[in-house]
Amino acid sequence: MLFILFHLGNDCYALDAARVAEVLPLVQVKKIPRAPAGVAGVFTYRGSPVPVLDLSEIALGRPSHARLSTRLLLVYYPDETGAKRLLGLIAEKATETLRREPGDFVASGVRSDGASYLGPVAHNARGLIQWVEVDKLLPAAVREALFRQVMEEVAR
Amino acid sequence: MNAETSTPFAKTSLNDCWNKIGVRGDGLCPELERHVHCRNCPVYSAAAAKLLDSDLPVGHLAEWTGHFSGEQKTEEAGTHSVVIFRIGAEWFGLPTAVFNEVATLRAVHSLPHRRDGIVLGLANVRGALLVCVSLGEMLGLEKTDLPKKDKAQAHHRRLLVISREGSRLVFPVDEVHGIHRCQPSELKEVPTTVAKATATYTKSMLAWRDKTVGCLDDQLLFYTLNRSLS
Numbered sequence: 128m129l130f131i132l133f134h135l136g137n138d139c140y141a142l143d144a145a146r147v148a149e150v151l152p153l154v155q156v157k158k159i160p161r162a163p164a165g166v167a168g169v170f171t172y173r174g175s176p177v178p179v180l181d182l183s184e185i186a187l188g189r190p191s192h193a194r195l196s197t198r199l200l201l202v203y204y205p206d207e208t209g210a211k212r213l214l215g216l217i218a219e220k221a222t223e224t225l226r227r228e229p230g231d232f233v234a235s236g237v238r239s240d241g242a243s244y245l246g247p248v249a250h251n252a253r254g255l256i257q258w259v260e261v262d263k264l265l266p267a268a269v270r271e272a273l274f275r276q277v278m279e280e281v282a283r
Numbered sequence: 284m285n286a287e288t289s290t291p292f293a294k295t296s297l298n299d300c301w302n303k304i305g306v307r308g309d310g311l312c313p314e315l316e317r318h319v320h321c322r323n324c325p326v327y328s329a330a331a332a333k334l335l336d337s338d339l340p341v342g343h344l345a346e347w348t349g350h351f352s353g354e355q356k357t358e359e360a361g362t363h364s365v366v367i368f369r370i371g372a373e374w375f376g377l378p379t380a381v382f383n384e385v386a387t388l389r390a391v392h393s394l395p396h397r398r399d400g401i402v403l404g405l406a407n408v409r410g411a412l413l414v415c416v417s418l419g420e421m422l423g424l425e426k427t428d429l430p431k432k433d434k435a436q437a438h439h440r441r442l443l444v445i446s447r448e449g450s451r452l453v454f455p456v457d458e459v460h461g462i463h464r465c466q467p468s469e470l471k472e473v474p475t476t477v478a479k480a481t482a483t484y485t486k487s488m489l490a491w492r493d494k495t496v497g498c499l500d501d502q503l504l505f506y507t508l509n510r511s512l513s
Binding site for chain 1: 331332334335336337338339340343344345347348351352353354355
C-alpha cells in the first residue's frame, strides 16, 4: 500500500495514496467568509470549484507555511449522497511517498476525541508516522455545509 | 550546477557533495560503494527536500492557479506515432506499428547472385535469418561518403527490424532518434520538388526539430521490397 507523507509541525503523517487524485503545487485559494475552522477556501480546478482544507489549521490551529514543499493534495471525498467529490488538502512537506502494509500500523494507544481522523501509527528510520483518515477530517455536518456553501458561493 | 541555474536557491546554503566527491565530482565518496549513484543516497534526497523548503518564487501562486483553473488539454484523437531514423543525410519516419525491434549492427551475409541492388543479404536476428535490404538504394538516395564528423558517429548505426502482414525485413540505418508522436495536422503534403523516387514512397512531411522528416508509405514500401525479393 502506498502512502503520501506530509508534516504537521515537526511530525510526519501519512495519507492513503489511493484516495489522492492528484498532487498539485500550492495555488491561490479564495477565502470563504464564516467558513468552518480549517477550511482554507475554494479554488477552481479544471473549471469547477473545489473546497480546500488546511491540514495545519485543522490540527495545529495555524495556517500552513507558503513554501515550495507545501502542496495541495486533491483527494476523493464522499459527499452526503455518497458520490465522489474532490477536496483539496493543503499539507506541508508533502514531498515523499512510503510503501507499507496496512498491518504495519498499530494503534497509538492515545485517543483524541477532537481529532478522530488520527489513525494508527507505524515507525520508520526517522520516527513515528501516523495515518490520517481522510473521511474523518470533517464532521459530517461541516462537510455537507461546506460542499453546499461552495456551490452557493460560486452560483452567486 | 553553474552559477546561473543555482541563483533561485542561492540563499539556501547547500552542501553539494555530489558535485565534489559524488558521481559528478571525483567519485571518492565512501557512501558510493553502498548507494552506487548519488541519486540513491539519502544525503542527495535530503538536499532536494531542503531546496523545496524554500519560499515560493514570485508569481508562482498566480501561475499555477491559472494553470489548474483552465480545462485540461487532452491530446487530440488520432495521433500518429512514427519512428524517426536517418539514412545518409536524410531523416525518415515509418509508423511505429511496423517495427519489431531496433537491433545492433551485425554482419550481413551476402547472397550469391544478389550482389547489387536493394537486397544486401541475410542478417541473423535472434536466431532468425532475415532479408536485409537497403532502403537508401530503394529510395534512390545518393551514396554520399560519410563526412568526417559522421565517421566518429558510426556507433549510432542500427539495424531496424520491421514486419507487416507476415513478412519481416531488416534494414540498416545511420541513426535512430526513437518514437515521435505527432498530430495529423502536423503532417504536410510532399512538395513536388522532392526527388521523384523519394516522393513516390513519401506519404507526408513532418517538421521535427529543425529538420524535415519524410514519413514513408509502409504499405508501398513492403510491396516494393517483397516484389524485389521474388
